[in-house]
Amino acid sequence: MQQGPEHITLITPDAPIAIPTHGGRAKCLQRLVRLDLPVPRTVALSFDAVRWIADGEVPDMASLLDPFGDMALLCVRPSSEDPDWGGPGAVLNIGMNDASYVDLSDRIGKPAAARLYLRFVQSYAVHVARADPDMFDTLDEDPVKAVGQALSAYEDEVEEEFPQDAKVQLLGVLRSMARAWQGTTARLLRQAKGAPADAGLGLVVQEMALGLGEGECGSGVMQLVDSVTGDRRCTGRYLSQSQGREALKAANEALYLQKDPRGPSLEELAPEAFARLKQCTKLMREKLREEMQAEFTIENGEVYLLDGVRVARNARAAVAIAVSLAEDGIIPREEALMRIEPRALNELLHRQIDPEVKRDVLAKGIAASPGAATGKIVFSAEEAQAADSRGEAAILVRRETSPEDIRGMHAAAGVLTERGGITSHAAVIGRGIGTPCVVGASAITFHIKQKRLTFPDGRSLKSGDQITIDGTSGEVLAGEPRLLEAARDEAFKTLMSWADDVRDIEVRANADTQADAELALTFKAQGIGLCRTEHMFVEPSRLVAMREMIFADTSEDRASALEVLLPMQRADFIDLFRIMSGMPVCIRLFDPPLHEYLPADREGIRELADALDLPVADVTERVESLGEYNPMLGMRGVRLGIAVPEIYEMQARAIFEATVAASKEGDPVVPEIMIPLVSAMREVELVRQNVDNVADAVRRETGRNFTYRLGVMVETPRAALRAAEIAPLVSFLSFGTNDLTQMTYGLSRDDAGRFMSHYVQQGVYPEDPFHVLDVDGVGELLEIGARRGREVAPDLTLSICGEHGGNPESIAFCRTAGFDYVSCSPFRVPVARLAAAQLAV
Ligand code: PEP
Ligand code: MG
Structure with a gap:
């Protein structure tokens, strides 16, 4: 075996020891030695030395043992590059033998010496001689008697005497630890924690400070x-x-x-x-x-x-520690920012299952909205609201959710669905309102009618039973494990303010309602990047008004439905402008995927017929005529605006009237109006013309002047490719990467959850592209759109408002592509702010 100071080294202040060659523990001990702290003598073995020992070579025992006195007892501990990768357990008291037993008995008393010997014999037997630990089950309680028994048990089992030579003992320990590191299980375990396949192990041999004996020990x-x-x-x-x-x-x-x-x-x-x-x-x-x-x-x-x-x-302590180290001048603020994994902030923003408790996992779905929630199972939004009014926590269980469920989702502590992926209705709403959510839990059998769930292991829970969901991991758990409260404390706020000082890309929030906007302000979003106006119509009375508009088949009917919607919208926008007081508010014109607004079953149809005061047969016929084979590619977004221009005109009027009203009270409001699902320049021209006309009319009627910014949501590949002809017509392009991902892959965002895990497990996709932006494909479209747009309109504002806007890797991509801001659900804003800061450090 090659020897030399770099492989077997007494740790001194200037010994050649480094983490990549000797591991973290050896390096840390050297730092402690440099600080002149009372560290017992220690020798470090390099990764190479340990590898050679595992291969059967014998190290130079003299250079290993010389630094220690003749009678010293030793211990050996692992020193891997990253402490999280683990390593074999420490072995203490090497060197205990009959002679040192006698000697130590004089120094520290016989019982204490016996305990040390006993402990060593046992660990040597188990770790080095690979004997069965049960053989020591019957030892006497008196350590002096037990030592003799343990030594004969060793001899019987291993069929040789317990080694008395300290060199033999030490070599045996080193070899067993070196080989344990190479075992398949140990390797797989550390690889799961990110260790490379060839990760090395160093060992440190340290003189024992006994801890037993006379005086206080x-x-x-x-x-x-x-x-x-x-x-x-x-x-x-x-x-x-x-x-x-x-x-x-x-x-x-x-x-x-x-x-x-x-x-x-x-x-x-x-x-x-x-x-x-x-x-x-x-x-x-x-x-x-x-x-x-x-x-x-x-x-x-x-x-x-x-x-x-x-x-x-845990994450909360990590933030407090980083902030206090920086406040004490020990590390710079930038380093404090870099020490926190942005996603870990989710632990501070939401309740979590106490990491100490044992988890009884019933099934796993897709982690769609972080945080943990415990409550009684309910199978309808109404039951969730009823439970809420009784002060009871409920977990709303649905096959999938629709706008009718939103109030129930607000009332519920958590949501569990059978279907859907990371951008499904339940997931988007859950993240928006901060309700923990697990979707696509297709391993569970949902007996909605019988109000019962059956889990893969055969267990079954019914309505009213307690259940817990963990929206951070996607797990569904039995019972009520202890939860840790959210902790947006002072340290969190301080860290966030440091992040804001350094970052160079703005962060807005996707916010649809007053409550969302208030939440966005709490999280210090710099405006609203996406207000999905159709989400403003979820209350039952408003939903009826929305459906009346969708159902109207004559222009008179539509006009009267729109007249009902106009004042509601105007009031909504006034509220949003007031709450955001001067910050940008980007309002997306209606993009109601029709299938989400049509009742799916007989009961729903009957209720709608009641609400609209129409015969059931008429409603059924209308639902059939409005039904689409592929609703995601159907009458959505701007297509509705082109086919039925009065709808967008009503919204434009509501926005401008609200602009005038809100501007009277404070600084002039400059609303941003965004056209969804554009695929052709002409769509933009037509909508722009109509919106301009409405602006002129409102200016005339009110006698007040105002400006506004019009933009396009880039959600179809064609809009990205044709950005050069769209850009001159607008002030901004905002990439809606949920739909853009759906359309680039030809992958339904509502259905992909069913097979996504197969795709990710088999490496077809590295990640769920609805979760982490596909930089190769969808990303290229973003780059093309951004470049072509900016070439013709250098002042064009660029942003992303799909779910990826809150994702640290996607934010990095957008920043490199020259985007001005990202917009994400309010609860993801802090994660985005920190991720953006780390990019600028
Ligand atoms: C998108 O498609 O990325 C988007 C933000 O719009 P929505 O999720 O409402 O379709
Ligand atoms: Mg969209």
Whole structure:
């Protein structure tokens, strides 16, 4: 085996140790040594050395053992490149044999020495000799007797004497740990955490600080921050006469560190050791620029630091830690921003299942709107509302949702659907209003009529039973696991304000209602990038008005339906302008996919006939005549505006009248009007002409002047390709990547959920393209559209308002393509703000 200081190295301040060659633990220990902290002597073995040992080579035992005194006991711990990749468990007390047992008995007493020997014999037997741990089940409780029994049990089982030579013991331990790392299960586990197939393992051999013996001896861990809340407080445990992480395992007997009303503490027992330890942990934070957990041993009152590991933390604590490190001047603000994974903010914005609890997973669907919710199963929007009015949490279960369900979705704690993908109705609305949502859970059998769900393992739940959904993972769980509350605390707000200081792409919100707009402001969106006006008609009375308009087959009928809608729309827009006070509001003209507004069953038809005061037969006939084979490609968006111009004219009038009304009270409002589903320049010309005419009429009628910005939603491949002829007619292009993805792939956004998992699992698509922007295909259309548009109209505002607008990778793409802003559901705005900031750092 090649030897040399780079492979077997005593850790000194300037030894050649690096993370890519020796692993994170070795490097961290070197940093602690450099800080002159009381770290026991440690030798690091490189990845190469460990690989050779696994292959059967023998390292130079002299250079390995010389740094330690003759009678030293040793421990070996793993040192992988990333601590998350795991590694074999530590082995302690190497070097214990009959001679050191006698010697130690004199120093620390026989029972303590016996415990050390016993512990080593057991772990050597299991980890190195691969013996069955059960063979030690019948040992005496007295450690002195138990040692003798354990040694003979070892001899019987392994058929050789327990090795007495420290070199043999150490080599055995090193080899077993090196080989454990190469095992298939270990490799698969770490690869699942992102480790490359050839990830190396380093090992550190450290002199033991015993933790057992005369005076105050023991071991424990200390950290200066709470792992769940991020609050600054000294936490951890200490156990007298113990080693390793025993203090954490025996939490009942262990002491608190700082004085604590719940029980005795190390601070009271050994104040000097406590103070020293706290000082060491604080120094680690400052110099390692990270919140660290100190693993320590106290030997006769003396403190030893065995290791420092990054404090485990959930997202809320991660934000608090990053902000406090930056506020204390330990790291720059930019680094604090970079330390938080944008998606992790979802954990702060929504309730989460406590990561500590065991999950009883019934089935998995598509994670459509993050957060966890527990409640009684209900099968209709009405039941969800009724439960809400009784103050009960409900999970609304539907095959799929439609506009009639929106009020129920507001009332429900969570939504579960059988069908649909990431851009289905339930998913889009769920994200918009922040209701946790799992869609496309097709593994569950939905017996809607019998009000029952059957799960793949045969279990079954009925209406009224408790269920939990996790919209962050897509899991459906039994019962009521403990939930952690959302935490938009001061640290979160501070981090967000730093993000806003550095980012160079704007973030708006998709917001349809007053409540959405208020939410958008809470999350500091810089305006509304998409107001889907058809979503303003979800209340039962309004839905009827909307349907009357859709159902009207004479121009008189339509005119009277529109007359009902006009004042509603005007009032809606006045509210939006007021709430957003001067910020841009981009209103999309109606794009009601007709199938979402037509009743699907007999009962629905009868109700509609009642509401419209028409015979059932007439309604049935009309529903049939309005039915489309492929509604996604049917009478949608601007096609409605061209075929029935009065509808868009009514909306334009409502927008302009609201503009005049809202401008009287404050700064002039400049509304943005967006035309959906455009595929041809002529569509834009026609709509523009009509909208201009309405603007002129309102100017005349009110005697007030105003301006507005007209834009096109690029949602069809043709609109992207023909951007050069569309751009001169408009002020902005906003890419609606939900429909653009649907049309580029020829993939129905409502149905793709049924087979998407097969496609992703088999690598046909790397990701669900409705979830993560397909930069190769759809992205190319975005680039083409942006480039061709800007070539003829350099001032053209460019944006994205599909669901991808809240996705960090898609935001990166849009920023590179020169977009001015992204727009996403209000609850995704913070994620987008942080993701955008990270791009600018
Ligand atoms: C889109 O298609 O990307 C879009 C934002 O519009 P909608 O989801 O309402 O079709
Ligand atoms: Mg669309």
